[in-house]
Amino acid sequence: MFQQLKKAAGIAAAILATTTMISTAQADAYxxxxxxxxxxxxxxxxxxxxxxxxxxxxxxxxxxxxxxxxxxxxxxxxxxxxxxxxxxxxxxxxxxxxxxxxxxxxxxxxxxxxxxxxxxxxxxxxTPMILAVNANSDIQTIDDLIAKIKDSNGATTYAASGPTAIDGFTVQALLSDVGLDPLTASTLVPYKGGSALAAALLGGHVDFLAIAAGSLMPHIEAGKMRPLMVYSPKRMAALPDVPTAKELGYAQAGQVxxxxxxxxxxxxxxxxxxxxxxxxxxxxxxxxxxxxxxxxxxxxxxxxxxxxxxxxxxxxxxxxxxxxxxxxx
Incomplete structure (x- = not known):
C-alpha cells in the first residue's frame, strides 16, 4: 500500500513538474x-x-x-x-x-x-494638453481669450474631435469654470486627428484649441502657435513660462x-x-x-x-x- 501511495505521489509530482515546465516554456516563448x-x-x-x-x-x-x-x-x-x-x-x-x-x-x-x-x-x-492660438492672433493671454469669448456671443470657434472628446472637454471645462455655458459660449468645429486639428489652427480656420501637447509642440517651437495655458499637474519643462490650469485656479480644467x-x-x-x-x-x-x-x-x-x-x-x-x-x- 505504501509503495502504491509513493508511486502515485511520484506520478503527481511528475505531472506538476511537466505542467510547470510547459507553462514556463509558453511564457518564455511569448x-x-x-x-x-x-x-x-x-x-x-x-x-x-x-x-x-x-x-x-x-x-x-x-x-x-x-x-x-x-x-x-x-x-x-x-x-x-x-x-x-x-x-x-x-x-x-x-x-x-x-x-x-x-x-x-x-x-x-x-x-x-x-x-x-x-x-x-x-x-x-x-500627456499635457495645451491651449493655444495662432501666432498671428491678437490674443496674447488666457484672460484675453476669455474676454474675447465673452464678447463674441458664441462667435469664437475652437477645433476639437467632438464635444465629448477630451479636446472638447478641455475647452468646455474652462468655459464652465469662468461661468459661461460650456456648450454655447464658443462654437466647436470638428476635425479628425491631431494633425487635422493643428492644421485648422495654423490655417486660421478656428480661433483656438486645446489638444495634446504632442500635436502642437512642433508648431509652438517653430513660432507658428502661441501657448496660453497647459492642462497638466505642473508646468511643462519645454514651456516653463506657460501657466497650468490648476495654478490659475480653474477647478474643472485643472483636473483634465x-x-x-x-x-x-x-x-x-x-x-x-x-x-x-x-x-x-x-x-x-x-x-x-x-x-x-x-x-x-x-x-x-x-x-x-x-x-x-x-x-x-x-x-x-x-x-x-x-x-x-x-x-x-
Missing amino acids: PEKAVTLVAPYGAGGASDLAARALAETATNYTGGQPVVVVNKTGNGGMNGARFVSEADPDGYTLLLSRVGMALYPAVYTDSPVGWDAYTFLGMLEA GGWSGLYAPKGLPEDVVAKWTEILGQVATDEQWLDLAAKRGSTSIIGDEDPAAFVKSQFELYNGMAKKFGYIQ
Whole structure:
C-alpha cells in the first residue's frame, strides 16, 4: 500500500513538474509572432505618436518579434477599443489606450465598450494638453481669450474631435469654470486627428484649441502657435513660462489631462500579463522611450499608477462633468 501511495505521489509530482515546465516554456516563448498594437485615433495624433514610440522601444524586448501599429479610428476611439476588447486574449492584439477609453463610456450610457472591459497592463505616459492660438492672433493671454469669448456671443470657434472628446472637454471645462455655458459660449468645429486639428489652427480656420501637447509642440517651437495655458499637474519643462490650469485656479480644467495606457482583452493569461509587466519595466528606463516622450511633451508614468484604479477615477471625473454639462440626463 505504501509503495502504491509513493508511486502515485511520484506520478503527481511528475505531472506538476511537466505542467510547470510547459507553462514556463509558453511564457518564455511569448511572443512567437508579431504583436498588433491598435491606435484608436488618426495618424499624427497623440495616440498614434505614443503607439509608435512604444512599438519602437518595446520591440527591443520582445525577442525580435515586431510590434506593429495599426490605426483603427472612428466613433471617438471606440472602434479601435471594441476591436481589441473582442479580440482573442492571446497577447497578440493590444490597445494603446487614451483618456477617451474612460471618457466615452462616462458620457454615453450606450457605449459599445465599458471602461473596465479590458485587462489593464499598465499606464504609459501623462500627456499635457495645451491651449493655444495662432501666432498671428491678437490674443496674447488666457484672460484675453476669455474676454474675447465673452464678447463674441458664441462667435469664437475652437477645433476639437467632438464635444465629448477630451479636446472638447478641455475647452468646455474652462468655459464652465469662468461661468459661461460650456456648450454655447464658443462654437466647436470638428476635425479628425491631431494633425487635422493643428492644421485648422495654423490655417486660421478656428480661433483656438486645446489638444495634446504632442500635436502642437512642433508648431509652438517653430513660432507658428502661441501657448496660453497647459492642462497638466505642473508646468511643462519645454514651456516653463506657460501657466497650468490648476495654478490659475480653474477647478474643472485643472483636473483634465491626457494619458496613454496599454490594454489587452479581458482574460489575458497570467504569463502574458507577466511578460508585458517585464517588458514595460524595461521600457520605463529605456532612453529611447524617455527621449521620445519628452519630444512629445509627455512624461513617462510606467509603474507609477495602479492602472485599474487610475482609469476608474478618470471615468468618475468625466461622468460627473457629463452630468453637469447635460450630456447625461
